[in-house]
Amino acid sequence: MTEHVERPPAGAFAPAPGGAPLGRQILAQASMEARLMLRNGEQLLLAVVIPVMILVGGVTAGEHLNLDLADTRPLVDIFTPGVLALAVMSTSFTSLAIATGFERRYGVIKRLGASPLPRIGLLAGKVLALLAVELIQMFVIGGIGQLLGWSPRPGAIGFFLAVLLGTAAFASLGLLVAGTLRAEATLAAANLIYLLLLAGGAVVLPLSAYGAYGHVAHWLPSGALGEAIRGAFLDNAIRWRDLGVLLGWAVIGTGLTARTFKWE
Secondary structure, X not given: OOOOOOOOOOOOOOOOOXXXXXXXXXXXXXXHHHHHHHHOXXXXXXXXXXXXXXXXXXXXXXXXXXXXXXXXXXXXXXXHHHHHHHHHHHHHHHHHHHHHHHHHHOOHHHHHOOOOOOHHHHHHHHHHHHHHXXXXXXXXXXXXXXXXXXXXXXXXXXXXXXXXXXXXXXXXXXXXXXXHOOHHHHHHHHHHHHHHHHHHOOOOOOHHHHHHHHHHHOOOHHHHHHHHHHHHHHOOOOOHHHHXXXXXXXXXXXXXXXXXXXXX
């Protein structure tokens, strides 16, 4: 004979142990990631200070030196979309790579792996944090651009797709670097790649400013992102070719990261 044991009613014991719903976990992780990124001086320098300096310096010096970019539109109209693209690259690639590299070194990601937050939740939290920081960047850089005389009339869909796919492409590449190299090597590699793409990646200046090399830069994620955002603001257009390049880099980066990323 089996003895019948009556179960206590639901909610009889408090507190009830267990993880929060996945959505709340992701939002909490995203909030923490965004706060850490904005509190870090180096990350703030990459995310806001350097892009603002390039925007103000580029427009001011360009007008003083009569910089010719083979475009009759004001320099501020050309520079501002490019600096917005640079801000996306700074945050989703360089800042993410450096932060993740040192999180691996100090065992932060390993400890998060023992929490109720699944790996997909950790990655989703990082992506949401990137988008939140990028939104702040857009307001700051856009506001300064308007003070310099910029009158934005963007194609909203083209701009949204460019930022979304650009974030996906550069975030996957940033995680690829951070997941395969040691923290110090990640710091050096991420900053070096950032400087190389800033100088020769056609992110701030249009492809026409690079002559024949522009045909090569067009296939870089930086050049594709810059052209897609410039197309949205300058021509109210959706640059499908550039978006396709960004999608290709995102797929390649995600595939390589999934195969090589080391969590500790």
